[in-house]
Amino acid sequence: MKPEDLNTPHKPTWCPGCGNYAIWVALKNAVAKLELDPSRVVISYGIGCSGNENNFVGTYAFHSLHGRPVPPANGIKMVNHELTVIAVSGDGDAYGEGGNHFIHACRGNHDITYLVHNNEMYSLTTGQASPTSQKGMPSKSTPEGVLERPLNPIALALTAEATFVARGFSGKEEHLTDLMVKAIQHKGFSLVDILQPCVTFNKLNTFPYFYERVYDLQKEGYQPNDKEKAFKKAQEWGERIPIGIFYQEKRPAYHSELFSIKEKPLVRQSLAGIDITKSMRELV
Amino acid sequence: MKQNSISINNLNWKIAGEAGYGIKASGLMFAKACARGGLQIFDYSEYPSLIRGGHNTYQVNVSEEEVFSPQSEVNLLVALNQDTIDFHKDELSNQAGVIYEQEDKKIEITSLKKNNCQLFPVPLSRLAKENGGKEIMRNSVALGASFALLNYDFKYLQSVIQDSFQKKGKEVIDLNVKIAEAGFNYVSQNFDVAKYPYQLKHLKSSPRMVLTGNEAIALGAIQAGCKFISAYPMTPATPILHYLASQQKNHNLIVKQTEDEISAITMAIGANYAGVRAMTCTSGGGFSLMVEGLGLAGMTETPLVIAEVQRPGPATGLPTWTEQADLRFLIHAAQGEFPRIIIAPGDVEESFYATQSAFNLAEKYQLPVFILSDKFLAESNKSQEFFDPKIIKIERGALLTNTQLQKMRKYRRYAFAKSGISPRSIPGQKGGIFNANSDEHDQFGYSSEDAENRARMMEKRLGKLDQVALEIPDPILYGPAKADLTLIAWGSTKGPIIEAMKLFEKNRIRVNFLHVMYVYPFPAEKVKEVIRKAKKMVLIENNATAQLGSLIREFTGIEIDRKLLKFSGRPFYPSEIYQYLTDNFKK
Numbered sequence: 001m002k003p004e005d006l007n008t009p010h011k012p013t014w015c016p017g018c019g020n021y022a023i024w025v026a027l028k029n030a031v032a033k034l035e036l037d038p039s040r041v042v043i044s045y046g047i048g049c050s051g052n053e054n055n056f057v058g059t060y061a062f063h064s065l066h067g068r069p070v071p072p073a074n075g076i077k078m079v080n081h082e083l084t085v086i087a088v089s090g091d092g093d094a095y096g097e098g099g100n101h102f103i104h105a106c107r108g109n110h111d112i113t114y115l116v117h118n119n120e121m122y123s124l125t126t127g128q129a130s131p132t133s134q135k136g137m138p139s140k141s142t143p144e145g146v147l148e149r150p151l152n153p154i155a156l157a158l159t160a161e162a163t164f165v166a167r168g169f170s171g172k173e174e175h176l177t178d179l180m181v182k183a184i185q186h187k188g189f190s191l192v193d194i195l196q197p198c199v200t201f202n203k204l205n206t207f208p209y210f211y212e213r214v215y216d217l218q219k220e221g222y223q224p225n226d227k228e229k230a231f232k233k234a235q236e237w238g239e240r241i242p243i244g245i246f247y248q249e250k251r252p253a254y255h256s257e258l259f260s261i262k263e264k265p266l267v268r269q270s271l272a273g274i275d276i277t278k279s280m281r282e283l284v
Numbered sequence: 285m286k287q288n289s290i291s292i293n294n295l296n297w298k299i300a301g302e303a304g305y306g307i308k309a310s311g312l313m314f315a316k317a318c319a320r321g322g323l324q325i326f327d328y329s330e331y332p333s334l335i336r337g338g339h340n341t342y343q344v345n346v347s348e349e350e351v352f353s354p355q356s357e358v359n360l361l362v363a364l365n366q367d368t369i370d371f372h373k374d375e376l377s378n379q380a381g382v383i384y385e386q387e388d389k390k391i392e393i394t395s396l397k398k399n400n401c402q403l404f405p406v407p408l409s410r411l412a413k414e415n416g417g418k419e420i421m422r423n424s425v426a427l428g429a430s431f432a433l434l435n436y437d438f439k440y441l442q443s444v445i446q447d448s449f450q451k452k453g454k455e456v457i458d459l460n461v462k463i464a465e466a467g468f469n470y471v472s473q474n475f476d477v478a479k480y481p482y483q484l485k486h487l488k489s490s491p492r493m494v495l496t497g498n499e500a501i502a503l504g505a506i507q508a509g510c511k512f513i514s515a516y517p518m519t520p521a522t523p524i525l526h527y528l529a530s531q532q533k534n535h536n537l538i539v540k541q542t543e544d545e546i547s548a549i550t551m552a553i554g555a556n557y558a559g560v561r562a563m564t565c566t567s568g569g570g571f572s573l574m575v576e577g578l579g580l581a582g583m584t585e586t587p588l589v590i591a592e593v594q595r596p597g598p599a600t601g602l603p604t605w606t607e608q609a610d611l612r613f614l615i616h617a618a619q620g621e622f623p624r625i626i627i628a629p630g631d632v633e634e635s636f637y638a639t640q641s642a643f644n645l646a647e648k649y650q651l652p653v654f655i656l657s658d659k660f661l662a663e664s665n666k667s668q669e670f671f672d673p674k675i676i677k678i679e680r681g682a683l684l685t686n687t688q689l690q691k692m693r694k695y696r697r698y699a700f701a702k703s704g705i706s707p708r709s710i711p712g713q714k715g716g717i718f719n720a721n722s723d724e725h726d727q728f729g730y731s732s733e734d735a736e737n738r739a740r741m742m743e744k745r746l747g748k749l750d751q752v753a754l755e756i757p758d759p760i761l762y763g764p765a766k767a768d769l770t771l772i773a774w775g776s777t778k779g780p781i782i783e784a785m786k787l788f789e790k791n792r793i794r795v796n797f798l799h800v801m802y803v804y805p806f807p808a809e810k811v812k813e814v815i816r817k818a819k820k821m822v823l824i825e826n827n828a829t830a831q832l833g834s835l836i837r838e839f840t841g842i843e844i845d846r847k848l849l850k851f852s853g854r855p856f857y858p859s860e861i862y863q864y865l866t867d868n869f870k871k
Contacts, residue, residue: 010730042711044554047722054719055730060711061719062557063731064550065580071514071547072554076711078538079512079560083712104543260511260536267559267710269536271509271678279503279531280670283493284320 003028006038010055019170019196023117024053026173030180036084044073046089046098048124050117053088067097074110079266081111081255084184091118095131095151106160109188111253115180116153116191119198120205127201137204153193154234154246158227164190165230165247169214170197171207175243182245188253210241217244224248292483293323296355297430298343300372301364304336310423311342312665313448314430317440318346319494319667321486327665328354333519333603339367348487352631352779356857359482360433362426366391376401379481383429385409402480404433404471411466417459424460428467433477436484438468493668497635497661501591502527503671504639505563506535509678512562514540514551516570519603520659521593524565545570549577557586557720559710561643565591568610569600575617578652582622584720585698585745587646594658596853605853606659608775608826614654615804621742623749626804628656630778632666634801640676647681649748650705658826660855661776682707689715696727700740704747749805756802758810763796769869770818772844774800774832777824783858800832808839815842820869822846826855
């Protein structure tokens with residue numbers, strides 16, 4: 001399968017130069033590289049510029065609500081764990097509206113891959129501050145600058161017990177593809193927080209801003225097997241911004257500990273011959 | 285009751301005390317012991333929203349024929365503390381019995397002397413301790429004492445104790461039986477039980493369950509092939525979650541407690557989308573959070589069953605009490621216009637079958653279906669014949685097979701079918717790839733803002749409701765076809781009304797009753813037909829604004845101005861319905 005096979009009749013509607021294009025290409029590359037059958041891949045999308053990708057990728061798609069791509073993805077995985085399940089969202093989606101689902105999916109180690117298009121901005125609503133906007137950044141809703149400090153998705157995922165925590169950059173498409181491949185292969189919850197410049201509304205976190213700062217953790221010999229070190233690395237943001245895998249550990253995925261699907265996925269279990277006689281007798 | 289007449293198998297027993305005294309467990313044991321002797325029961329419990337302290341009550345209405353509600357008059361009261369006497373002395377019937385803690389000097393019974401009742405002081409705690417138990421086990425003493433007084437064979441209580449403590453082992457079983465027996469023997473030896481005019485006598489019958497509306501919903505879900513439930517705890521819906529969790533190994537279910545209600549509903553939608561039957565359950569407050577998810581199911585045409593077990597609102601409201609005030613809320617919940625079905629069962633049996641039907645309707649019409657219950661129905665136990673699993677078969681609706689999909693050149697999930705129902709594929713099926721899209725979408729599911737497409741999609745989705753209306757059962761008219769008074773109600777008020785009708789019948793007043801179970805889409809034709817024939821109509825609802833009344837007006841143009849509304853958090857008693865109607869509608 002070629003990545004182009006995953007195209008749909010609809011072309012992306014993002015602004016020219018948007019960071020989402022490279023993420024889109026990387027996702028198709030990763031699915032093709034892993035030779036996944038598109039009919040056995042489900043992507044659950046949130047709402048925002050990132051969520052609009054539901055029209056441009058030819059797998060099964062579930063375009064949920066703002067902040068909600070994760071719970072349906074978890075539900076899909078639990079009832080049919082033979083499928084590859086990916087969730088796609090933006091920073092407002094994942095860390096604002098859907099913050100609660102995010103932390104609980106981490107600790108549950110649900111075997112889904114969470115691709116967060118993080119442009120430090122609400123863009124489809126034309127430019128308001130997001131949970132990851134830097135302090136002081138002016139936006140339409142914060143003309144005097146954001147008062148809060150930005151949320152740190154990497155540190156949050158680590159605290160919430162995620163088993164695969166990574167950061168990519170949409171300016172490094174090959175590296176991003178590789179991260180997505182590893183994240184999808186990981187058995188358990190994987191976060192790929194993706195730095196994605198919004199060329200229309202974010203005048204601070206631009207492509208040049210990131211090109212000057214990002215470096216590849218793995219190229220510098222960083223081993224993602226130590227949570228304390230990962231926490232320390234997660235704090236690094238300024239002149240140098242690390243991308244790559246911060247942390248990875250082996251832990252049973254949520255569905256693998258569900259006794260009811262030990263033999264076969266729930267969706268393939270027959271509904272014939274359900275017998276509640278014993279249950280009714282217990283109520284006598 | 286006259287001094288010397290004996291009332292057999294017609295009893296209202298009540299036990300009360302602080303939360304943490306084990307009131308609920310012993311009440312259920314009393315109910316089951318009656319049911320095992322072939323008697324019919326309906327129980328009702330009241331408790332505040334806390335774990336220790338407060339006042340808990342549990343009452344069991346016992347009869348030879350099927351009973352559908354509690355009654356207000358108490359014939360045998362078990363008082364574990366002074367509050368029980370103070371709060372319930374006015375509920376005592378003539379010649380009622382009161383069993384109370386003999387050695388608790390704080391229990392003041394002088395107030396009872398005015399009542400024409402019989403007092404049975406029993407050393408409940410001492411008997412528990414003397415027989416090797418703890419003070420809390422005085423409940424078992426009280427159960428034994430109650431059945432001795434009622435002249436009822438001890439073996440039924442013994443068998444219930446054996447089954448209730450089965451998991452705790454023989455030692456615990458033997459101890460509890462011994463303690464209950466001590467209470468039984470104490471009363472037999474110290475009182476002339478023949479003078480107490482209420483008795484229970486076992487009858488021959490096939491075994492009956494003792495279960496709540498919640499358990500009936502959960503059993504209905506299992507029988508309907510529901511394999512997945514995601515929910516967040518909220519009284520009074522939580523027992524559905526508990527029961528399914530207790531049954532997950534027997535029936536291979538996935539039961540997921542989620543981080544919040546938004547997750548619960550959207551996860552259940554994801555599970556349905558992926559091809560299994562899935563549900564969620566909550567009360568009004570939790571459903572407030574789920575509202576956006578309801579719209580998601582509506583827009584993506586994903587089947588979904590939601591059990592909404594009402595409690596009085598708004599906000600936290602009265603967490604452990606009852607009300608029927610969410611009907612309008614469910615009809616209108618979520619932005620935009622899309623179809624949904626609301627089924628409000630009136631009793632335990634209907635809760636079971638309605639849940640099975642809910643899953644069939646959800647898949648057939650690819651839309652959300654509510655089971656709308658309330659605390660009163662959901663948490664009251666009733667004796668019940670075994671359900672017949674064969675009556676309603678699993679019908680999964682238009683699910684495409686792999687072969688069907690392979691024959692299609694280009695699959696359109698949301699094809700403009702004449703019926704409005706476009707066949708579904710599920711993820712994993714080759715050739716079935718589609719976009720389940722919360723945005724307005726074209727026939728493939730791709731986002732579309734085209735005006736004509738939008739209008740056609742709206743017609744397609746909303747049109748399904750017209751077909752639902754043709755299929756759903758009509759409201760049932762209980763009682764004679766011709767009557768002087770016609771009552772109309774929905775959901776759980778059915779129980780007290782059916783019981784009130786027994787009183788009318790006894791007094792030869794011709795009353796009939798239209799019960800609306802399939803509330804939405806609203807069965808306008810049948811309701812209109814009954815109203816046209818009625819001499820006088822009275823609306824009975826457990827809410828403040830007569831929500832069914834407003835639906836009748838909306839869909840039939842008829843205003844029913846006689847209303848009996850109760851919104852104190854308490855259910856109706858049959859006697860108050862009877863009293864109100866006889867007071868207000870004398871010939």
